[in-house]
Amino acid sequence: MRLDRAVALVALLAAGCSRPPAGPGAAAPAAAPPVTVVKVEKRPVKRVVEQPGAVHPFEETVLHARVGGYVQKLDADIGTRVTRDQVLAELAVPELEEEFKQKEALVRQADAEVTQAKKALAASAAGVAAAKAHVVEAEAGLGRAQAVYVRWQSEAERIGRLVAGGVIDTQTRDETLNQLKSAEAGRAEATAKVTSAGAAVAKADADRDKAAADVAAADARLDVARAGVRRTDALRAYTRIKAPFDGVVTRRTANTGDFVAADGRHGLFAVARLDPVRVVVNVPEADAGLVDAGTAVSVALPTAGAPVSGKVVRTSWALDPGSRTLRTEIDLPNPGGKVRPGMYVVAKLTAELPAEWAVPAAAVGKANDEPVVFLAEGGKAVRVAVQFHRGDAQHTQVRRYRRPGTADWTDFTGAESVAAPAAAVTDGQALP
Structure with missing residues (x-):
C-alpha cells in the first residue's frame, strides 16, 4: 500500500516537472467580478426603441383630367x-x-331681355298714372253732373209750385222736367265714367305688376345664363393641368396627342412635396405604448451623413x-432635397419612463427561464423570482418578488438591497 502511494507521488512530481513553463505573454486566469450590495431605489429609465423605416413624400398627389x-x-x-399652380x-x-x-x-x-322688361315696366307705371288721372277727370265730371242735376231738381220743384198757384202754365213745367231728366242722365253717365276709370286703374296696376314680374324673370334668366358661363369657364380651366403645391414631378403617363378621358382611372402626373419629408417607422406592439407625439427620435440615413434629431409628429x-405595429411618422426638413422618398433609415426613439423602484441591470439574472434577483438578507444572498417593468442599459425597474416555495408576490418598498452582478452570485452565498 505504501509502495503504491510512493509510485503515485513520483508520477505527480514527474508530471509537474514535465509541464512547460508559462510564457511571458500568457494571460492570468480571469478574476471573478466583485460582488456589491446596492439598495433598491426609485429611478426613471430611458427606453430606446430602434427600428428601420423609410422616407415618404410629405404629400403625393396624382393629377387626373x-x-x-x-x-x-x-x-x-x-x-x-x-x-x-x-x-x-x-x-x-x-x-x-x-x-x-x-x-x-x-x-x-338675357341682358337684352332684362332691358326690354324694365322698359315695359316703366310704360306700365306710366299707364297707371294716366288711368289715375282719368279717374280724377271722371270724378270732376260727376261733380258737375251732380250740380246740374241738383239745380234742375230745385227748379222743377219751384215751377211745380208756380203751376199749382196758376202763375205759369204747364208747358213751362214740362220743359223744366225734361231738363231735370237730362241732368239725371248726365249724372248717371258721369258715374259710369268714374267706374270705368277705376277699372282702368285696376288694369293698369295689374299690367304694372306683370311687367315687374317679367323684370324679375328676366333677371333670373340672366343669372342662369351667367352661371352657365361661369360653369363652362370653370371647365375650361380644367384643360390646364396645374401643380397643387411646390414639389417634384415623380410620374408622367401622358404624351402629346394622347386622348385622355375624365374617368378618374389614369393619372397624368404624380407630384410629390419633398420639403419636409415623412419618415415612417413601424413600432412593434410591445413598445407601441411608449411612443406618442413629441417622443424624441434620432434618424440615421445611411446616405445622408450624421443622424438627424427630431420628434415624433404623429x-x-x-x-x-x-x-x-404602430405607424409612427417623423417630419424632417429637406430644403436641399438631399433626402429622397424610398430611402432606408434607422430610427431610435427614446422614451423616458416615470420613476419606479429600480435595480442595476446587472443585478437581474435568470434561473430556470425565470428572471431573478438576489436579495441581501442577514449577510447572505437569497434568490427570489422577480417581476419587472422595463429598463435601459444601466437600470431595470422592478415591481414585485416571490420567494422560493411560495405563491405570493411581495411589492418592492425600497427597504430591500440586492447583490450584483447576478452572474457572480449563488443562492446562500455570503455577501460583503
Whole structure:
C-alpha cells in the first residue's frame, strides 16, 4: 500500500516537472467580478426603441383630367421641380370653347331681355298714372253732373209750385222736367265714367305688376345664363393641368396627342412635396405604448451623413391588424432635397419612463427561464423570482418578488438591497 502511494507521488512530481513553463505573454486566469450590495431605489429609465423605416413624400398627389380631350402641350416631365399652380400640361377641347361662346351669347340675350322688361315696366307705371288721372277727370265730371242735376231738381220743384198757384202754365213745367231728366242722365253717365276709370286703374296696376314680374324673370334668366358661363369657364380651366403645391414631378403617363378621358382611372402626373419629408417607422406592439407625439427620435440615413434629431409628429394610434405595429411618422426638413422618398433609415426613439423602484441591470439574472434577483438578507444572498417593468442599459425597474416555495408576490418598498452582478452570485452565498 505504501509502495503504491510512493509510485503515485513520483508520477505527480514527474508530471509537474514535465509541464512547460508559462510564457511571458500568457494571460492570468480571469478574476471573478466583485460582488456589491446596492439598495433598491426609485429611478426613471430611458427606453430606446430602434427600428428601420423609410422616407415618404410629405404629400403625393396624382393629377387626373377633369374634362376629356387631347394633350396639346406638355410643360413638365419626371424630375421637374414645380411651383404651386404651375401648368404641367394643356388639353385641347374645341367643343368646350364653342359651348363657352354659346353661353356668352345667351348672357347677352338675357341682358337684352332684362332691358326690354324694365322698359315695359316703366310704360306700365306710366299707364297707371294716366288711368289715375282719368279717374280724377271722371270724378270732376260727376261733380258737375251732380250740380246740374241738383239745380234742375230745385227748379222743377219751384215751377211745380208756380203751376199749382196758376202763375205759369204747364208747358213751362214740362220743359223744366225734361231738363231735370237730362241732368239725371248726365249724372248717371258721369258715374259710369268714374267706374270705368277705376277699372282702368285696376288694369293698369295689374299690367304694372306683370311687367315687374317679367323684370324679375328676366333677371333670373340672366343669372342662369351667367352661371352657365361661369360653369363652362370653370371647365375650361380644367384643360390646364396645374401643380397643387411646390414639389417634384415623380410620374408622367401622358404624351402629346394622347386622348385622355375624365374617368378618374389614369393619372397624368404624380407630384410629390419633398420639403419636409415623412419618415415612417413601424413600432412593434410591445413598445407601441411608449411612443406618442413629441417622443424624441434620432434618424440615421445611411446616405445622408450624421443622424438627424427630431420628434415624433404623429402616430396612427391604432395598431395595424396584420403586423401588430404602430405607424409612427417623423417630419424632417429637406430644403436641399438631399433626402429622397424610398430611402432606408434607422430610427431610435427614446422614451423616458416615470420613476419606479429600480435595480442595476446587472443585478437581474435568470434561473430556470425565470428572471431573478438576489436579495441581501442577514449577510447572505437569497434568490427570489422577480417581476419587472422595463429598463435601459444601466437600470431595470422592478415591481414585485416571490420567494422560493411560495405563491405570493411581495411589492418592492425600497427597504430591500440586492447583490450584483447576478452572474457572480449563488443562492446562500455570503455577501460583503
